[in-house]
Amino acid sequence: MALTLKEMGFKNLYCLRGGYREWVKAQWPVEAVGGNVKQECITCHNDVTPGIVADWKVSKHAQHEVTCAVCHGDRHASSEDASKVLPINPDRCGMCHQIKADQFKKGKHSLAWGTLKAMPTAHWQTLAKMEGVRGCESCHRLGYKTEAEIVALKQSGAGFGYVSCDVCHTRHTFSKKEAQQPQACQTCHMGFDHPQYEMWSASKHGVRYLLKQNGILPESATAPTCQTCHMQEGNHAVRTAWGFLAVRLPLPLDPKWAEARKMILQALGVLDPNGKPTARLDLVGKADIVRLTQEDWLNERIKMVTTCNACHSANFVLSELDKGDQMIKRTDIVLAEGIRVVAGLYKDGILKKPASYAHPFPDFLSFHDAPTTIDLKLWRMFMEYRMRAFQGVFHASPVYAQWYGWGEMQQSLTELKEMAAELRRRAHPEKKALPRKPK
Numbered sequence: 001m002a003l004t005l006k007e008m009g010f011k012n013l014y015c016l017r018g019g020y021r022e023w024v025k026a027q028w029p030v031e032a033v034g035g036n037v038k039q040e041c042i043t044c045h046n047d048v049t050p051g052i053v054a055d056w057k058v059s060k061h062a063q064h065e066v067t068c069a070v071c072h073g074d075r076h077a078s079s080e081d082a083s084k085v086l087p088i089n090p091d092r093c094g095m096c097h098q099i100k101a102d103q104f105k106k107g108k109h110s111l112a113w114g115t116l117k118a119m120p121t122a123h124w125q126t127l128a129k130m131e132g133v134r135g136c137e138s139c140h141r142l143g144y145k146t147e148a149e150i151v152a153l154k155q156s157g158a159g160f161g162y163v164s165c166d167v168c169h170t171r172h173t174f175s176k177k178e179a180q181q182p183q184a185c186q187t188c189h190m191g192f193d194h195p196q197y198e199m200w201s202a203s204k205h206g207v208r209y210l211l212k213q214n215g216i217l218p219e220s221a222t223a224p225t226c227q228t229c230h231m232q233e234g235n236h237a238v239r240t241a242w243g244f245l246a247v248r249l250p251l252p253l254d255p256k257w258a259e260a261r262k263m264i265l266q267a268l269g270v271l272d273p274n275g276k277p278t279a280r281l282d283l284v285g286k287a288d289i290v291r292l293t294q295e296d297w298l299n300e301r302i303k304m305v306t307t308c309n310a311c312h313s314a315n316f317v318l319s320e321l322d323k324g325d326q327m328i329k330r331t332d333i334v335l336a337e338g339i340r341v342v343a344g345l346y347k348d349g350i351l352k353k354p355a356s357y358a359h360p361f362p363d364f365l366s367f368h369d370a371p372t373t374i375d376l377k378l379w380r381m382f383m384e385y386r387m388r389a390f391q392g393v394f395h396a397s398p399v400y401a402q403w404y405g406w407g408e409m410q411q412s413l414t415e416l417k418e419m420a421a422e423l424r425r426r427a428h429p430e431k432k433a434l435p436r437k438p439k
Contacts, residue, residue: 038067040077048079055172066096087147087154088163097165100236104164105144107237108244108288113143115287119365131156139188142167182209182225189226193387195404199395200226222311232307241291241300246328246390248291257329260336264382267339267361278358280365324393327401331386334409338378341420345374350427374419377412385409 045053056062071092075084086092090110094101104110116136131137141153142164153162163171167187168179178184182200189196200206208223217223230238242248247265251258265271270281284290291297301321308317342362345351354371357363362378370376389405392398425431 038065038069041068044078052172059173059175061172061174087150089147089150090144090164093163093165100234101165103236107239109142109236109238110144110164111287111289112140113145113149115143115289116140118283118287139194142188180225180227182206182227185226193383195388195400196226196391196395199388199392199397199400202399203396205396224307224311229304229307232303239288239300241297241304242324242328242390243291244289246386248297250294252329254329257332260329260332263336263339263361264332266359267364267382269358269361269363269365273359273361320396321394324390327393327406328390331389331406331409334413335381335386338381338413338416341416342374342378345420345423348424348427350423351375374416374423377416377419381409381412381416385412 042053056068060066071086071088073084073086075086076082090101090104116130141162144164145153145162150162166174168184169175170178182197186197188194190198201210205224208217208221209225211217212219212221212223230240245268247261247268251261262271262275266273266275268280268284270278270284272278285292291300304321305314305317308320312320339362342351343360346353346360346362351372351374353360354363354366356366362375364379364382370379385405385408387405388400389409390401392400392402392405
């Protein structure tokens, strides 16, 4: 083979040299694999799940005779004992693909399942909103799960993604080439607070790559994909400098920005009204959606600078990344002003603070079912427009950065202030507006 063992991410020589039966026996000595397992599986599954068989036949697994038993074990031999199929998770894939599995478990994708389940309001939602291919689970199923959770998903009829790896390397082809295409990211990274695919595809990066796919540009043309920037050298950890929410510690030196970010962290419930850490800070840190140290942020920023520098000058790269940082600063200050307005309504008793809110601040992590229209307006400023603004800059999408992001932020703040003023007028009709002084 042209690639080395390390380059392919394999751990075990059997995975390259075909000694699978001996390896399976070593892994599960009680369940010796005998007979023509591959043919027995194919004979039955050609009738039951012909699509799975067809996909496996064109896979690298089939080429190297990685049979069903290697991954699924040998306990299942008929329709009556299908429940005995061994659950598959990244640990199982890691028996051969150890390097990639270890990288995945260190990254944010592996935390997607736990993050979903940890959201304060997740257990309040209807099944239609949360479960299966129609709800939040359809993307968050990428995260690492226990064997018990995988069994439960399979019993509920889950058709994909309970393995984690098969969200991008879809079963049973498990194609590396498929997972390297930006369209593999499109299923989840589209719309609302995850429109990264739309941003990229409309950018010059995305346009050039799509022209390459269509054969209009030559294969040698430079055109970075999602994987180029976020999975450098095939690293499956997929981490970014700012993290998903673009709030990080330590606070910036700029006092106005520092105060704004502090207020956002309070609205996230990770800082209390006195600026002290709460129990949520540990949870947010474990979810890996924020960078909690300057070193952590800087390590990821250096990786991105190095990646961009392969095509662009260092000065250009630093300038463009700084623009993204500045957009975060601008949107933070606007968002903090909106938080102050809504927090003031809670403080004055004009809005009733929900019992689930621990502090006299809006609670962004509990806003899936915003109690009022003005709460919803503020939440969309945070989770939709602010995200689009800074992500638009980092993905080289001026439309998302300026119009769908920054422009909507400014418009929403104006509307939010007008809504707050109207709520105050209704709460205190006896207070007439003072006449304006002539200029």
